Amino acid sequence: MTIALEFAKRINAMKFEDYPQEAIDWAKVAIIDTLGVTLAGTLEETTKIPFRVMGAGTAPGPSLLWGSAMRTSPLDAALINGVAAHALDFDDCHDTLGGHPSAPLVPCGLALGDDIGFSGRDFIEAFIAGYEMEARMGLGVHMTHYTKGWHPTSSLGIFGAATTCGRLLKLDDEKMAVALALSCSMSSGIKANFGTMTKPLHVGLVNRNGLFAALMAKEGFTASFEAFEHKQGYFEVYNGAGTYDANKILDGWGDPLQILQPGVAIKQYPSCAATHPAADALLMIKNDNNLTADDVTKIESKTYEWRLQHTNRPDPKSALDAKFSVQYVMARALLDGQLKLEHFEGDAFADPKVKDILKRVESTAHDLADDRFSATVTITTKDGRTLEQYIPRARGRGPSVALAPEDVQTKFINCASRVLPGDQAEQLLAAGEALETLGDIRNITKLMETTKANVQAAE
Amino acid sequence: MGIALEIAKRSNALHYKDFPADAIKWSKVAIADAIAVSLAGSREPASTITANVLSAASQPGPSLVWGSTVRTRALEAALINGTSCHALDYDDTNNTSGAHPTCPILPAAMALAEQIGASGKQIIEAYVVGFETLARLSQAVQVEHHHYRKGWHPTGTLGLFGAAAACGRLLDLTDEQLATAFAICASEASGLKSNFGTYVKPLHSGLANRNGLFAVLMAKEGFTAGAEAFEHKQGFFAVYNGPGPFDAEKVMENWADPLEVVFPGMGIKQYPCCGSVMPVMDLAIKMRNDHNLKPDDIVRVEPQTHERRLLHTTRPNPRTSLDSKFSVEYCTARALLDGTIVFEQFEGDAHLDPSVRTFMEKIEAVPHTDDNHYGAHLIITLKDGTVLKEYTPKAKGRGPDHPLTEAELETKFVMCAKRALPLEQIELLYAACQDFESMTNVRDFTQLMETTPGARQAAE
Numbered sequence: 071m072t073i074a075l076e077f078a079k080r081i082n083a084m085k086f087e088d089y090p091q092e093a094i095d096w097a098k099v100a101i102i103d104t105l106g107v108t109l110a111g112t113l114e115e116t117t118k119i120p121f122r123v124m125g126a127g128t129a130p131g132p133s134l135l136w137g138s139a140m141r142t143s144p145l146d147a148a149l150i151n152g153v154a155a156h157a158l159d160f161d162d163c164h165d166t167l168g169g170h171p172s173a174p175l176v177p178c179g180l181a182l183g184d185d186i187g188f189s190g191r192d193f194i195e196a197f198i199a200g201y202e203m204e205a206r207m208g209l210g211v212h213m214t215h216y217t218k219g220w221h222p223t224s225s226l227g228i229f230g231a232a233t234t235c236g237r238l239l240k241l242d243d244e245k246m247a248v249a250l251a252l253s254c255s256m257s258s259g260i261k262a263n264f265g266t267m268t269k270p271l272h273v274g275l276v277n278r279n280g281l282f283a284a285l286m287a288k289e290g291f292t293a294s295f296e297a298f299e300h301k302q303g304y305f306e307v308y309n310g311a312g313t314y315d316a317n318k319i320l321d322g323w324g325d326p327l328q329i330l331q332p333g334v335a336i337k338q339y340p341s342c343a344a345t346h347p348a349a350d351a352l353l354m355i356k357n358d359n360n361l362t363a364d365d366v367t368k369i370e371s372k373t374y375e376w377r378l379q380h381t382n383r384p385d386p387k388s389a390l391d392a393k394f395s396v397q398y399v400m401a402r403a404l405l406d407g408q409l410k411l412e413h414f415e416g417d418a419f420a421d422p423k424v425k426d427i428l429k430r431v432e433s434t435a436h437d438l439a440d441d442r443f444s445a446t447v448t449i450t451t452k453d454g455r456t457l458e459q460y461i462p463r464a465r466g467r468g469p470s471v472a473l474a475p476e477d478v479q480t481k482f483i484n485c486a487s488r489v490l491p492g493d494q495a496e497q498l499l500a501a502g503e504a505l506e507t508l509g510d511i512r513n514i515t516k517l518m519e520t521t522k523a524n525v526q527a528a529e
Numbered sequence: 530m531g532i533a534l535e536i537a538k539r540s541n542a543l544h545y546k547d548f549p550a551d552a553i554k555w556s557k558v559a560i561a562d563a564i565a566v567s568l569a570g571s572r573e574p575a576s577t578i579t580a581n582v583l584s585a586a587s588q589p590g591p592s593l594v595w596g597s598t599v600r601t602r603a604l605e606a607a608l609i610n611g612t613s614c615h616a617l618d619y620d621d622t623n624n625t626s627g628a629h630p631t632c633p634i635l636p637a638a639m640a641l642a643e644q645i646g647a648s649g650k651q652i653i654e655a656y657v658v659g660f661e662t663l664a665r666l667s668q669a670v671q672v673e674h675h676h677y678r679k680g681w682h683p684t685g686t687l688g689l690f691g692a693a694a695a696c697g698r699l700l701d702l703t704d705e706q707l708a709t710a711f712a713i714c715a716s717e718a719s720g721l722k723s724n725f726g727t728y729v730k731p732l733h734s735g736l737a738n739r740n741g742l743f744a745v746l747m748a749k750e751g752f753t754a755g756a757e758a759f760e761h762k763q764g765f766f767a768v769y770n771g772p773g774p775f776d777a778e779k780v781m782e783n784w785a786d787p788l789e790v791v792f793p794g795m796g797i798k799q800y801p802c803c804g805s806v807m808p809v810m811d812l813a814i815k816m817r818n819d820h821n822l823k824p825d826d827i828v829r830v831e832p833q834t835h836e837r838r839l840l841h842t843t844r845p846n847p848r849t850s851l852d853s854k855f856s857v858e859y860c861t862a863r864a865l866l867d868g869t870i871v872f873e874q875f876e877g878d879a880h881l882d883p884s885v886r887t888f889m890e891k892i893e894a895v896p897h898t899d900d901n902h903y904g905a906h907l908i909i910t911l912k913d914g915t916v917l918k919e920y921t922p923k924a925k926g927r928g929p930d931h932p933l934t935e936a937e938l939e940t941k942f943v944m945c946a947k948r949a950l951p952l953e954q955i956e957l958l959y960a961a962c963q964d965f966e967s968m969t970n971v972r973d974f975t976q977l978m979e980t981t982p983g984a985r986q987a988a989e
Contacts, residue, residue, distance in 0.1 A: 115751070123746045129588040129602065143588060218771075219763025224716075255685070255729050256736065258719045260768045262761035268716050268754040271747070275717065285582045290574070292727040300723030302680025307721055 072295040073316055078246035080323045081203055081233050086195040086506075093327050094506060096334045096469070097194050097201075099478055100162050102502040103336055104155055104172040105136075106485035109518060110411065111157030112137035113488060116267040120150050120274060133184040134515040136177075137489040144181040145278050145285075151177035152277030156223070156270040158411065159393055160485070163335040163343045163467065164201075165443075166208040166328060167226060168216045170273070174227030175200045175234045178277040182238055183511035190508030196237035198329055204230030205328035210319035211309050217376060220308065224259025224272035231280020239288050251293035252283040254304040264380055265394050333469040336478060339409040341392075344377035345399040346464035347445035348433075349409060352400045355449050355457045356407065363405050363423065368430050368450035371396060374442045375435035382433060385425075392419035400447065401427035411484075443467060490520060532759040532777055533715075537707035539784045540662050540694050545654040551791045553966060555929060556653045556660075558938065559621055559795050561962035563614055563631040564595075565945035568978065569872070570616030571596035572948050575728035579735060580609045592640040593975045596949035603640040604739050604746075607692075610636035611738030615684065615731040619945070621795040622804065624928075626667035626687055627677040630795055633688025633737035634659040638695040641742055642971040647699055649968035655695040657790050663691030664789035668779040670770050679770070685720020685733030686769065692741025700749055712754030713744035715765040796927040799937060800870035801944075805838035806857045807924035808905035813864035816909060816919055824866055824884075826911050829891055832861050833906040836896035843894045853880035861907075862888045871944055903927065949980050 071079075086094075111117055112135075124146045126135055133147030134140070136154065141147075155161055155173035164171040175197055183193065207226040208215075216222060232249040241249060256279040259272035287293075298304045298316065305314045339349055348371045355361065373381070373396060383395035392398045393414050401424045402413050412418060436446070441462070448458045466473040473481075479499060486495035498517040501508060508514065530538075570576055571594075580594060583605045592606030593599070595613060600606075614620055614632035623630040638655045641647075647655075667687050670676035677683055693714050697707040717740040720733035748754075759765045759777065766775045800810050809832040816822065834842065834857065844856035853859045854875050862885050863874045873879060897906055903923035910916050926933040933941075939959060946955045958977040961968065968974050 119747060119750045119752045122750055123743070124604075125602065129590075131587070143584070145583070219761075219768040221716075251724065251727075252729055252732075255682075255721050255724045255733060256719050259716050260758070260763060260765060262758045262764035262768075263712060263716045263755040266712075266753040266755050268713055268752070271713070271752070272716055282582070286578065286732075289578045289582050291578050291582075291729075291732075293729045294724045294727050297721065297723045300680075300721075303721060303723035307680040307723075 072247070073298040074247035074251045074295050075243060076320055077203065077250055078243040080320070081199050081237065081246055082243055084195070084199045084202065084324060086191055089198060089327070090330070093198060093329050094194055096329050097198055098502060098505050099336065100172045100329070100334045101176055101197065101505065102482055102499065103162050103478060104176040105498065105502060105518065106482035107158055107160040108151060108155040108177065109137050109489040110160070110485035111154035114154070114157040116157045116270050117150060117154040119267070120153050120271070124150060126150060133181040134519055136515070136518045137520055139519055139521055141184070144185045145281060147181035147184070148178040148277040148281045149274045151181060153270045153274035156273035158340055159269070159342055160337055160340040162337065164205055164328070165332040165335070165468070166212070167205045167222055168208050168212055169221065169223030169227065171201050171205060171230065173273045174204065174223060174231045174276045174280065178231050178281040179234045179238060180511065180515055182235055182281060184515055186238070188238055188511055190505040190511055192238065193511050194506055196234045198327060199237050200230035200234030201329050202324055202327060203233040206319045206323065210316055211305070211314045213376070214309050214313035219261045221259035221261055221264070221269070221272050224276045225257045225308065227273070227276045228253045228257050228280050231276050232283040235281045235284035236287065239284050241284065241287055245287040247295055248291060248293045249283040249287035251295060251297035252286060252291065253280060254297040255293070256283065257304070257308065261380060265391050267390070330469070335467040336473050336481070338464070338466045338473060338477065338481070339399070340411050340414055341399050341409060342381055342394045343464070343467070344373065344381045345394070345396045346467065347443060347461040348373060348396050348447055349399050349403050350464050351445050351447035351459040351461040352403045352449070353407065354461070355447060355459045356404055359457060361404070361449070361451065363427055365451050366404060366427070366430060366449055367452055368432070369400055369404070370448040371400060371433045372436045372446045373433070374444070375437050377442070378433065378435040384431065384433070385428060386419050389414050389416065389419050396433050397428055397431040398424065401431055490518070531708065531756040532780065533708035533711040533756065534704060535781060536662060536666065536711060537704045539781070540658050540697070540707060541704055543658050543661065543785055545650055548657060548788070549791065552657055552788050553653060555790050555794055556656050557962065557965050558797065559631045560635060560653070560656065560965060561942060561959070562621055562797050562938070563635045564958070564962065564978065565942040566617060566619045567610055567614040567636065568596045568949040569619070569945035570613035570731070573613070573616035575616045575731045576609060576613040578728065579612050579732065583609065590644070592643045593978060595978045596980050598979055598981055603644045604742060606640035607637040607738040607742045608735040610640065612731045612735030615734035617801060618730070619798055619801050621797050623664060623795050624793050625664045625671070625789060626683050627671060627674065628663060628667065628683035628687050629734065630660055630663060630691070632734040633684055633741070634663065634691040634695045637692040637738035637742040638699060639971065639975070641696050641699050643975055645699060646970050646972060648970065649965040649974070651699060652971060653966055655698040657788060658698045659691040659695030660790045661785055661788060662694035663687055665780050665784060666690050669777050670766065670775050672774040672776050672779070675774050676770055680722045681769065682720035682722050682725070682730070682733050685737050686718045688734065688737035689714045689718055689741040689744070692738050693744050696742045696745040700745060702745065702749060706748045708756070709752065709754045710744040710748040712756070712758035713747055713752065714741060715758040716754070717744065718765070718769065792929065794929040797933055797938070799924070799926045799933055799941060801854070801872050801875060802860050802870060803842055803855045804924070805834060805842045806860045808903065808921050809834060809857060809861055809907055810864045810870050811921055811925050812905060812907035812919045813861050814868060816907065816917055817865050817868055820917060822865065822909070824888055827865065827891060827909060828912055829893070829910040830861060830865065831893055831895055831908040832857050833895050833897040833908070835899065835902035835904070837902055839894060839896045845889065847880050850875050850877065850880055857894045858889050858892045859885065861892055872948070950978070
């Protein structure tokens with residue numbers, strides 16, 4: 071049997087009733103978190119540009135553009151809401167994917183839901199299947215795929231998007247295999263475009279393309295069942311000979327589920343995840359020692375070299391650049407004692423007080439391959455003390471260091487209430503927490519609809 | 530300066546008024562050819578399924594879905610028409626890029642042109658700019674044909690940059706905006722050879738059109754992308770080619786001197802069969818006509834093509850109509866029996882025709898070992914013992930030094946267009962193609978590509 075078919079059979083064998091309760095609970099955490107950061111992301115210029123380009127509102131359809139009163143085609147909604155989901159880079163992460171697992175799945179799934187309708191339980195079932203598919207791809211192709219320069223959220227996320235939409239469309243094994251094979255010919259997204267609006271665009275495209283692949287397969291489009299393993303197929307072309315192992319994707323499928331192990335990582339701070347352990351370490355030293363910026367003469371950080379590669383930005387030139395700057399994140403945390411959306415907006419990156427601290431920051435790499443998620447921060451104080459903190463793993467980054475439920479809720483309300491009136495945000499949170507009992511998924515998007523009046527109320 | 534900006538500056542420096550007459554002439558040949566093969570391709574499932582999924586009719590806009598009455602947004606039209614253009618694999622080719630040069634560019638340019646009401650001159654200008662960008666960029670990644678051999682489908686992975694250059698010209702993007710559009714393209718490029726032989730192959734062309742146009746629309750609205758998207762260590766060159774050779778300098782060397790559209794230009798496929806058997810078709814039809822050959826006069830036929838070509842075209846017993854397009858034995862028999870190569874020979878049960886099958890028993894394909902893999906020999910032995918031999922260095926149409934005649938181009942145009950349009954409309958459309966540069970508004974032109982339900986019945 072070909073690999074695309076092997077995937078399809080495993081995907082279609084996944085059933086809600088077989089999922090452990092824990093998996094359902096984590097799925098809801100991930101989905102709620104995605105709804106929150108996406109709503110906040112709708113306010114970004116990054117989202118407004120594709121909104122204008124698509125002439126959203128002029129192309130009528132069933133699917134809500136979240137945080138607005140406009141509805142459009144599922145494909146356009148998947149694109150625009152997908153960009154919003156990653157616009158702030160505040161969405162969840164996953165270790166084996168090496169990227170953001172939920173942003174490629176939720177916008178396209180709900181855009182399709184507005185069109186065809188299904189239950190909350192159906193959505194969770196399809197979400198966990200898509201999550202499994204994209205994350206397991208990471209097992210087979212990393213770290214070559216990651217270090218080479220692909221953006222896995224996009225280049226692997228497309229398989230998750232196609233899987234989730236394919237399950238919701240009830241594709242049989244052959245058609246599911248076609249959707250995956252077609253996705254092989256649409257996978258894209260390179261890291262050279264990080265630090266620009268094109269990074270969140272990757273996620274918009276992946277939502278649109280995954281949904282498109284599933285819809286095309288359903289209508290009888292053909293694609294090669296050998297698209298993955300062919301000598302000019304996905305593995306050889308995207309990775310290269312000797313740098314992948316398809317069996318690692320296939321073996322042990324769903325046991326345990328990827329959403330449980332290594333599990334969901336929620337971002338506590340609205341910056342690139344690779345900056346978080348350093349932020350945790352810095353805040354711990356600051357809080358334990360009651361330091362202010364004036365007390366500090368030097369800040370040194372050591373993080374994993376592959377992560378430092380894209381977060382080494384000693385003097386960020388834009389708000390977006392600042393999100394990827396481990397130096398800025400530490401400077402800002404030292405100054406304000408916290409990291410909020412506002413710190414990565416407008417001219418905050420150019421704040422003279424932060425610029426002043428940045429002169430004292432030095433970030434270098436450690437190259438311990440088995441210590442990819444850690445940071446060591448060393449602060450030298452004016453009075454001559456050297457304070458060091460090692461953080462093996464940022465808070466929120468995985469079930470072993472899970473955020474408390476209140477932290478997740480607080481983040482959600484902070485994000486969602488940028489767009490929705492407070493009581494509507496609360497209702498949406500409650501609906502998300504009871505997602506498996508929801509009869510019609512369209513009730514979720516209804517709660518993300520705004521009228522002019524309630525937008526004003528939110529502002 | 531980043532490479533994206535370097536290319537953008539060079540692209541923006543190209544203007545219609547500076548183009549040599551040959552560039553206009555060849556652009557018009559390619560445009561007419563692409564329009565015709567797209568009309569024929571619009572009836573293929575790859576196109577109709579795509580159009581259904583996009584529910585094009587429910588998203589009204591200015592841009593025609595060719596061969597229908599539906600007008601939709603430029604992005605959807607670019608995707609559907611771009612798929613149609615490559616659906617029959619009958620569109621033009623280009624040796625530099627290893628891509629089909631027109632199918633990823635023209636549908637996007639035309640769809641956008643309809644939105645802004647552009648003229649024929651503007652479209653030709655945009656097409657030449659797109660062609661140049663596509664072909665030049667390919668020189669950087671096709672060192673030793675690496676990009677191609679690795680498994681990328683250049684029509685998809687390089688074609689979108691051509692579409693972006695063409696659409697960027699129509700919208701008068703600044704150098705910086707066009708550079709941004711190219712950088713966005715670097716994150717959209719895709720298309721794998723493992724999906725050849727399925728509907729996904731023509732879809733690659735549709736996606737190249739849509740993605741190139743989309744990148745331009747985004748850049749125009751102020752979207753941002755990496756300034757070093759090509760040369761960055763995690764950029765287009767390193768990620769798509771590496772590990773393996775590429776040479777960024779080659780993009781800039783001798784830019785537009787001569788224009789790629791002039792030399793090496795495009796190859797036009799005369800017959801609706803595999804390109805590797807086409808030189809044999811030229812010889813077979815010529816010899817049949819020169820010697821007034823009748824089937825019964827012939828006892829043995831030996832087509833000789835290069836072994837690299839024969840490998841996938843010796844199919845003495847084609848089992849399907851698709852198979853028959855790649856069978857040098859079947860195609861040679863048809864050319865000698867019918868004196869022509871047309872769509873109908875590759876449809877339904879035509880490949881099972883008993884008189885053809887009987888004749889095919891006289892044919893034995895043999896590899897030649899000439900250096901020139903484009904060349905073919907044909908040796909025909911007659912009943913009276915006469916042995917006729919002919920050679921051609923390459924198929925007619927394959928490059929500007931061996932062009933098709935106007936009559937041959939028109940024959941192909943009519944054969945293709947009549948799959949979607951009635952004959953009197955085809956005459957008007959063909960005349961409009963000959964006069965493309967004097968057309969003031971593209972909407973007058975695309976009106977001639979509209980099929981009304983009545984006209985479609987007449988065509989069928």
